[in-house]
Amino acid sequence: MGKSLMISAGLAVAGLIAGEIALAKAVFAADQLTVTSFGGAYQTAQRKAYFEPYAKQTGVNIIEGEYNGELSKIRAMVESKSVSWDVVDTDAVAGVQLCAEGMLERIDWKKLGLDRAKFTGADNDCAVPADFYATVLTYDKDKLPNGPNTLNDLFDVQRFPGKRGLSKSPFGNLEWALIADGVPTKDVYKVLSTAEGVDRAFKKLDTIKKDVIWWQAGAQAPQLLADGQVVMTSAWNGRIYDAIKNSGKNFEIVWNTQELGMNVWVMPKGGARLDAAYKFIAFATSPAVQADQTHYISYGPANRDAIAHVDPAILPHLPTAPNHMTNALLIDSSFWGEKGDELRQRFTAWLAK
Numbered sequence: 001m002g003k004s005l006m007i008s009a010g011l012a013v014a015g016l017i018a019g020e021i022a023l024a025k026a027v028f029a030a031d032q033l034t035v036t037s038f039g040g041a042y043q044t045a046q047r048k049a050y051f052e053p054y055a056k057q058t059g060v061n062i063i064e065g066e067y068n069g070e071l072s073k074i075r076a077m078v079e080s081k082s083v084s085w086d087v088v089d090t091d092a093v094a095g096v097q098l099c100a101e102g103m104l105e106r107i108d109w110k111k112l113g114l115d116r117a118k119f120t121g122a123d124n125d126c127a128v129p130a131d132f133y134a135t136v137l138t139y140d141k142d143k144l145p146n147g148p149n150t151l152n153d154l155f156d157v158q159r160f161p162g163k164r165g166l167s168k169s170p171f172g173n174l175e176w177a178l179i180a181d182g183v184p185t186k187d188v189y190k191v192l193s194t195a196e197g198v199d200r201a202f203k204k205l206d207t208i209k210k211d212v213i214w215w216q217a218g219a220q221a222p223q224l225l226a227d228g229q230v231v232m233t234s235a236w237n238g239r240i241y242d243a244i245k246n247s248g249k250n251f252e253i254v255w256n257t258q259e260l261g262m263n264v265w266v267m268p269k270g271g272a273r274l275d276a277a278y279k280f281i282a283f284a285t286s287p288a289v290q291a292d293q294t295h296y297i298s299y300g301p302a303n304r305d306a307i308a309h310v311d312p313a314i315l316p317h318l319p320t321a322p323n324h325m326t327n328a329l330l331i332d333s334s335f336w337g338e339k340g341d342e343l344r345q346r347f348t349a350w351l352a353k
Contacts, residue, residue, distance in 0.1 A: 031059060031060055031061060032060060032061040032062075032063055033060055033061070033062055033063065033086050033087065033273055033276050033277065033280055034062075034063045034064075034065055034084060034085050034086045034087070035050075035051065035062055035063070035064060035065065035085075035086065035087045035088075035089075035280065036064070036065030036066065036067055036085045036087070036088045036089070037064070037065075037066065037067075037088075037089040038066070038067070038068070038069065038089065038217075038218055039066040039067075039068075039217065039218070039219065040217070040218050040219035040239065041218075041219070041238060041239050041242035041243075041246075041297055042218065042236075042238055042239070042297055042299075043064065043066065044242075044296065044297075045238070045293055045296035045297035045299075046089070046284075046293065047064070048293075048295075048296050049289060049290075049292045049293035049295070049296055050280075050283070050284045050289065050293070051064065053289070053292075054280060054283050054284070057283075058279070060276065060280075062280075065084075065085055068216055068217050069090060069091060069094060071094055071097065071098060074088065074090075074098060074103055074268050075098075075101070075103055077268055078103045078268050078269050078270055081270055083268045083269070083270045083271045083272070085268055085271070086267065086268075086271050086272075086273045086274075086276065086277045086280075087265055087266075087267055087277045087280055087281060088265070088266050088267070088268060089130060089263055089264070089265060090127075090263070090264060090266055091261055091262065091263055091264070092121065092124065092127065092129075092261065092262040092263070092264050092331070092333040093171065093261075093331065093333045093336040093337060093340060095124050095126060095127035095264045095266055095333070096124055096127075096333045096334060096336070096337035097336075097337045097340060098126070098266065099124055099125060099126035099127065099266075100337060102269065103268065103269055104126035104127070104266045104267060104268060104269055105126065105266075105267040105268070105269050105271070105274065106125050106126055107125060107126060107127065107128055108278075111278055112128065112278055112281065112282050113282050114128075114282060114285060114286070114303075118303055118304055118305055119285075119302050119303055119304070120132070120262075120302050120304060121262050121264075121302060121333075122302075124264065124333070126266060127264035127265065127266050128264060128265045128266075128281050128285055129262055129263075129264055129285070129302030129303075130262075130263045130264055130265050130284070130285065130290075130302055131262070131263050131290070131293065131299040131300060131301055131302055132260055132261070132262050132263075132299060132300040132301075132302060132318075132319055132320050133236050133237060133238055133260075133261055133262075133263060133299045133300075133319060134236070134237040134255075134258040134259060134260050134261070134319035134324070134328070135167070135172045135234055135235070135236060135237075135258065135259040135261065136234070136235060136236075136237050136240065136253045136254060136255060136258045136259075136319075137151060137153075137154055137232060137233075137234060137253075137254040137257075138221075138222075138225065138232065138233060138234075138235050138240045138251050138252065138253050138254065139225070139231065139232040139233075139251070139252055139254075140225055140226075140228075140231075140249070140250060140251055140252075141250045141251070141252045142250045143228070143231065144160070144231060144232070147159075147160070148160055148232055148254060149254065149256075150254070150256055150257075151176055151179055151180050151254070151256065151257045152180050153232070154176070154180065154208070154232060155177075155180045155204065155207055155208055157207075157208060157211055160231055160232065161231075162211070162230065162231035162232075163211055163212065163213050163229060163230045163231065164208060164211055164212055164213070164230055164231065164232050164233060165212070165213050165214075165215050165220075165221055165224045165225070165229075165230040165232070165233025165234060165235070166212050166213075166214060166215070166233070166234050167214070167215060167216070167221075167234055168214035168215065168216050168351075169344070169347065170343045170344055170346070170347035171331075171336060171340070172234070172259050172261075172331070173201075173205060173234075173347075174192060174198070174201040174202075174205075174343065175188050175189075175192065175201075175259060175329055175331075176234075176257070176259070177200075177201040177202070177204035177205050178191055178192060178197065178200060178201050178204070179257055179329070180204060181200060181201075181204045185257065185327055185328070185329045188329060189332045189335050192335070193335070193339075198343070198346070202346070202350055205350075213229060213230055214351075215233070218235075218236050218239050219239065221233045221234065221235035221236070221239060221240075222235060222239050222240055222242075222243040222249070222251070225243075225249075225251060226243065226247075226249060237253060237258070237298060237299075237319050238297040238298050238299050240253055241297065241298040241317055242297060255319075255323075255324040255328075256326075256327050257327050257328070257329060258319060258324060258328050258329070259328075259329050259331055260319055260320075260325075260328050260329065260330045260331060261331045262302065262331075262333070263299075265281045265284065265285065267281075285302070285303055286303070287301075287303050287305040287306040287308070287309055288306070288309050290302070290303050290306040290309075291306040291307075291308075291309030291310045292309075294310050294311070294314050294318065295311070295314065298314070298317040298318055298319070299318070299319070300318040300319055300320030300321075
């Protein structure tokens with residue numbers, strides 16, 4: 001009888017310990033959040049403006065992930081029901097596509113506690129606008145003191161011989177090809193929506209194809225320029241601003257025909273820390289916090305109330321500054337959400353020729 005009591009007591013203690021371990025794991029899980037973004041200067045800015053202040057304020061440990069925007073990684077997590085990324089920063093086009101596929105949680109703006117009407121570009125039910133960035137043409141003034149000055153110079157290998165850098169994607173390149181071929185910015189997507197327009201864009205890209213070095217990660221573009229591997233390159237404006245401000249590079253941005261894109265916060269469907277994810281997004285998209293990010297990278301806040309908090313000395317460096325918007329092309333997320341797969345397949349086949 002005594003032996004049975006000892007066994008029962010032992011089992012009870014073992015059960016209690018197991019319960020405490022499970023509780024500890026649950027508490028630990030609640031005190032951490034995995035946030036995934038694009039790395040480089042952009043994620044450094046997010047760390048300073050969002051991750052570190054949020055962790056200090058709430059005690060939640062932010063575990064950072066990095067990716068290059070691959071949708072396949074998010075799809076794989078959701079489809080296998082093993083979501084490890086709680087919050088993801090992605091571009092608006094990817095947000096539209098993933099939402100249509102049912103890969104993202106739909107945003108409950110009441111739970112978020114923010115006014116959707118205050119956000120520019122808040123038309124995707126699965127995404128909260130984060131910031132605006134620009135894809136710009138840029139060059140090293142130490143090596144090219146007199147230009148390029150327009151998008152046409154990107155395609156002029158006679159006046160500006162040498163390699164050019166471009167993102168290894170049809171996204172943005174097809175639009176620039178049409179603009180350089182004479183299509184007004186306001187008509188770009190009307191033309192690109194036709195088979196003839198797509199052919200025209202690829203024909204224009206053919207003229208520089210052999211002179212292009214293709215980059216995939218945002219940090220590669222300024223590095224190609226700094227290393228002298230290219231004479232000019234497309235790049236995200238924030239990466240160039242970082243190279244100028246923090247590395248002393250004499251890079252120049254051609255703002256004319258900048259392509260204005262938007263980054264958004266999304267939550268992969270089925271994540272285990274949904275409430276915590278909402279709290280983080282609410283913090284990261286509040287006006288003062290969004291404005292703080294502009295101290296570290298020159299991206300325009302999506303929350304319009306943030307503008308009042310932006311340092312006036314920083315405003316001219318943002319892509320959304322009025323003088324930069326004169327001939328800007330706003331990337332059409334709906335177009336790319338609908339046509340993206342088809343155009344990416346054609347682009348991949350074109351590269352292989």
